[in-house]
């Protein structure tokens with residue numbers, strides 16, 4: 001029996017990353033799940049997957065904005081489960097506030113967590129994908145990376161960087177049969193948006209033609225479709241926002 005490709009999902013302790021890990025596991029794919037500070041939640045998810053689905057899961061806790069950690073994560077994965085065939089760069093943080101009031105450290109934290117981490121993971125995933133002449137990289141981006149958001153300039157810049165990285169790297173790796181695509185998410189109902197009051201949520205939902213926020217499972221479905229689908233789809237940023245932007 002042919003083994004299913006191995007999937008690495010960063011930022012999988014909750015939200016979109018967790019839903020994505022469960023989707024791949026449901027479909028029988030072995031997974032490596034990562035997050036930084038929520039070790040208990042991540043290990044609970046690993047146990048849930050291992051006990052529920054016919055697919056192996058290992059968890060690796062650590063900060064994907066730290067290059068040395070990312071190198072160790074890939075070496076650990078290679079020894080314990082194998083080379084990554086499908087990379088989902090999902091880990092991310094947000095920051096709301098005026099750019100002029102943002103500190104130097106806050107700026108770097110956003111850029112390193114959201115954008116540099118993609119470079120670090122891609123750099124470590126690409127060599128074995130090139131050797132196999134096959135691989136998928138899916139970057140979780142945002143509509144703000146396409147359009148920009150007031151009071152989220154650093155976040156928007158980090159996601160705009162991901163979009164450009166996706167388009168460039170997709171072209172660079174196409175001759176090796178590796179596809180790199182991004183999903184520009186609109187409003188997904190996760191902890192990232194728990195800062196909004198009920199009133200703000202209602203106003204936002206009214207602005208979205210679909211009249212609602214997306215469930216993280218809907219992002220997971222699209223990640224899975226891209227990862228297991230057409231090899232000619234490459235270097236694209238696909239918007240998933242209920243018609244919002």
Ligand code: NAP
Nearest residue numbers: 011013015016035036037038064091092142185188190192
């Ligand atoms: P979330 O519920 O806050 O989850 C974020 C995940 O990233 C958590 O598992 C978190 O785990 C992990 N993480 C954060 N910093 C990390 C680091 N340095 N190293 C490793 N893992 C880290 O948010 P979400 O909504 O699911 O967001 C997932 C992705 O979707 C992000 O890239 C976000 O920008 C993007 N997105 C979300 C929305 C939305 O409306 N929710 C819209 C557009 C794009 P720990 O806390 O344990 O580190």
